Amino acid sequence: MTVTVLDSRPIHARDRADASWWRHAVIYQIYPRSFADGDGNGIGDLPGARSRLPYLKALGVDAIWFSPFYRSPQADAGYDVADYRDVDSLFGTLADFEDLLSDANALGLKVIVDLVPNHTSDEHAWFQAALAAGPGSPERERYLFRDGKGAAGQTPPNNWKSVFGGPAWTRVIEPDGTPGQWYLHLFDVKQPDLNWEHPQVRAEFLDIIDFWLARGVAGFRVDVANALVKDQQLPDWDGFVDDDPRPTSDSPMWDKDGVHEIYRSWRALLNSYDNPERIMCAESWVNPPERGALYLREDEFHQAFNFDFLECAWRARDLRDVIAKSLHVNDAVDATTTWVLSNHDVVRHTSRLGLPVGPRRPNGIGADDPQPDARLGLRRAKAATLLMLGLPGSAYIYQGEELGLPDHTALPGEVRQDPTFMRTEGKEKGRDGCRIPLPWNATQPALGFSATGRTWLPQPPEYAALAADAQEDVAGSTLEFYRAAIGLRRDRALGLGSLAEVTSYGADVVAYVNGGAADTLVLVNLGADSVSLPDGAQVLLSSDALSPDGSVPTDTAVWARL
Structure with a gap:
């Protein structure tokens, strides 16, 4: 297809000139146990991450988000927190974190930490006190304990299911040795849900937030931000099915309006800090998009992951629709849109996009299981990344995607550690495949992740060719592609730009003009036939090689100067 004139329609206005850093930042997620191992025990840690900060600086990102490193029994890889004010010895010490933070700040990298407010570990002091105190005690009121149904209380209080599989209730043995009450855990049995109607819970988390802000963190990514408030009647719910079309707020446990009062109090605390401005990013899996925008009002979250974009099928129509809808609903509350393609909870997009489109x-x-097409997946993943980084707003990158890492799709069951795998008896493979330790050096033990050759999960053979040192300064490598894209995004102010959808191309092309520092054409061809760039367009970067005539082949994205 040849296009000489670009017809377009505006769908997003340029951001204000004094926009805060977080409105256009590129933020890199570190999953600590899989990033870099400093002590050789096979598990990544804070000293290991600190040693790799220059790599992240060279990548060009603005900030780092750390998944949890708090003291924890690690039943769910640290998302079961036993002490929110301390670093688990597995990852180092509080002093190690402060040293890392100092080095990051010296490099101009901001540091965001994870906050897990929906639940604690069952080894948290509060929960242990609740078990010891017994039914009706003040200690139990900080969690969601309830009597069971039936003459002997032998049936759970309701039919809620755990996200990880199985029932969401576990019965405890009371101090006198008899079966007693049940406690709610929307996730693992070792993750009891807190009662956010309790004033002590609210006060405790304000203090935890202040503890980390006082140490200089730039903000928080908030785990399952849509889950804190539950319908206090705890009614049965029949919505535990995939692709439930109802608004998430119709459920008794997700996206209840009461969460917003909590986040307004947190935002007021963050606003009391400045230089730099501190932020919150919501992990809020909600629908429809209008519900998601409520978390982004000016007195609540600064960012919320755009999971509709992450989940979007590799079809041009779907991509255009989700981008336009996302910008529309977020613009209505003067919020930035936060784009993301991979994280520690989903199949990496390099593998995901190598699967058949649609399911x-x-x-x-x-x-x-059916295996992804590795070559096709990487080709589409790079195109999707160039699209994402060409859109106005902020963007998150998950560790290793800059190397083109796929999921490990052949992990044996005996090494898997995700509670989802255990609780579904292997029906759901879970998230271990996207959490494999990173390859840093193609010829070293554990591919440079650990000096001893130990890794908490095995690395697949294909990671050797994708190691960071094998891609450094190699033209056409995924690592150099990411560095170039992030640098151009900054130079051309794409994160701040206006956006106009180009309507001149056919149904299988996604194309926009981003009006950042200068007009930039962002184009992705998802059709079978190559398409031509407009006359005079100068290619700045492409996700894959262009055709000999300069046209854009299938599953390829281009940025071009107009």
Whole structure:
């Protein structure tokens, strides 16, 4: 297809000139146990991460988000927190974190930490006190304990299911040795849900937030931000099915309006700090998009992950629709849109996009499952990344995607550690495949992740060719592609730009003009036939090689100067 004149329609206005850093930042997620191991025990840690900060500076990102490193029994890889004010010895010490923070700040990198407010570990002092105190005690009121149904209380209080599989209720043995009350855990049995109607819970988390802000963190990513408030009647719910079309707020446990009062109090605390401005980013899986925008009002969250974009099928129509809708609903509350393609909870987009288009993404991939097309997946993943980084707003990158890492899709069951795998008896493979330790050096033990050769999960053979040192300064490598894209995004102010959808191309092309520092054409061809760039367009970067005539082949994205 040849296009000489670009017809377009505006869908997003340029951001204000004094826009805060977070409105256009590129933020890199570190999953600590899999990033870099400093002590050789096979588990990543804070000293290991500190040693790799220059790599992140060279990548060009603005900030780092750390998944949890708090003291924890690690039943859910640290999302079961036993002490929110201390670093688990697995990852180092509080002094190690402060040293890392100092080095990051010296490099101009901001540091965001994870906050897990929906639940604690069952080894948290509060929960242990609740078990010891017994039914009706003030200690139990900080969690969601309830009597069971039936003459002997032998049936759970309701039919709620755990996100990880199985029932969401576990019965405890009371101090006198008899079966007693049940406690709610929307996730693992070792993650009891807190009662956010309790004033002590609210006060405790304000103090935890202040503890980390006082140490200089730039903000928080808030785990399952849509889950804190539950319908206090705890009614049965029949909505535990995939692709439930109802608004999430119709449920008794997700996206209740009461969460917003909590976040307004947190935002007021963050606003009392400045230089730099501190932020919150919501992990809020909600629908429809208008519900998601409520978390982004000016007195609540600064950012919320755009999971509709992450989940979007590799079809031009779907991508255009989700981008336009996202910008529309967020612009209505003067919020930035926060784009994301991968994280520690989903199949990496390099693998996900190598699967057939249309079916719902799997929750992990095993050796007995249909396997992704690795070459196709990487090609589409790079195109999707160039699209994402060409859109106005902020963007998150998950560790290793800059290397083109796929999921490990052949992990044996005996090494898997995700509670989802255990609680579904292997029906759901879970998230271990996207959490594999990173390859830093193609010829060293553990591919440079650990000096001893130990890794908490095994690395697949294909990671050797994708190691960071094998891609450094190699033209056409995924690492150099990411560095170039992030640098151009900054130079051309794409995160701040206006956006106009180009309507001159056919149905299989996604194209925009981003009016950042200068007009930039952002184009992705998802069709079978190559398409031509407009006359006079100068290619700045492409996700893959262009055709000999300069046209854009299938599953390829281009940024071009107009």
